[in-house]
Amino acid sequence: GAGVSQSPSNKVTEKGKDVELRCDPISGHTALYWYRQRLGQGLEFLIYFQGNSAPDKSGLPSDRFSAERTGESVSTLTIQRTQQEDSAVYLCASSPGLRQETQYFGPGTRLLVL
Amino acid sequence: GIQVEQSPPDLILQEGANSTLRCNFSDSVNNLQWFHQNPWGQLINLFYIPSGTKQNGRLSATTVATERYSLLYISSSQTTDSGVYFCAGFFQGAQKLVFGQGTRLTINP
Numbered sequence: 001g002a003g004v005s006q007s008p009s010n011k012v013t014e015k016g017k018d019v020e021l022r023c024d025p026i027s028g029h030t031a032l033y034w035y036r037q038r039l040g041q042g043l044e045f046l047i048y049f050q051g052n053s054a055p056d057k058s059g060l061p062s063d064r065f066s067a068e069r070t071g072e073s074v075s076t077l078t079i080q081r082t083q084q085e086d087s088a089v090y091l092c093a094s095s096p097g098l099r100q101e102t103q104y105f106g107p108g109t110r111l112l113v114l
Numbered sequence: 115g116i117q118v119e120q121s122p123p124d125l126i127l128q129e130g131a132n133s134t135l136r137c138n139f140s141d142s143v144n145n146l147q148w149f150h151q152n153p154w155g156q157l158i159n160l161f162y163i164p165s166g167t168k169q170n171g172r173l174s175a176t177t178v179a180t181e182r183y184s185l186l187y188i189s190s191s192q193t194t195d196s197g198v199y200f201c202a203g204f205f206q207g208a209q210k211l212v213f214g215q216g217t218r219l220t221i222n223p
């Protein structure tokens with residue numbers, strides 16, 4: 001079946017603008033995650049959704065970052081008033097359920113803030 | 115302190131060589147996984163290996179949970195093995211993965 005998809009693939013924006021990044025998880029996966037990867041670095045956890053439970057937002061770096069998920073499907077990550085340090089690849093992952101199990105990653109959105 | 119630490123940071127080998135990548139992890143991390151990030155940025159699952167040994171073709175991995183380390187072995191390297199290898203574990207019973215900084219592997223023809 002189809003894997004995790006993300007859009008757009010690339011986004012260039014000006015400092016101070018808002019951006020929205022989209023993630024479509026694997027069908028049937030109830031858990032969805034957002035991570036950020038700065039150039040040459042490992043991935044940093046941002047936020048985790050599981051079904052209708054309250055999301056784990058403990059990794060969001062500032063109140064400019066927010067995310068929503070509609071049921072067990074699409075998620076959007078919004079960055080308001082973008083800063084140059086927000087430039088990174090934003091990766092989305094999904095997994096089947098509640099257990100600590102393998103996460104499957106999308107191709108990422110490359111964000112460049114000028 | 116550092117929760118997931120990988121070594122070496124960079125590794126350059128000739129095609130056909132074998133390699134061992136290491137991942138040390140703290141008490142707060144468990145259920146190790148290994149990923150390969152190809153040159154196009156796609157993360158590919160290699161192993162989910164909380165403990166023991168698994169093999170998949172030329173790749174194998176061993177995790178010794180009691181000693182808090184995991185090893186990834188690549189035998190008879192090919193140029194397509196190039197990329198960055200990450201290990202990651204779940205943090206303190208939560209669902210979030212904590213990643214190491216990666217090992218950048220370059221296989222020259």
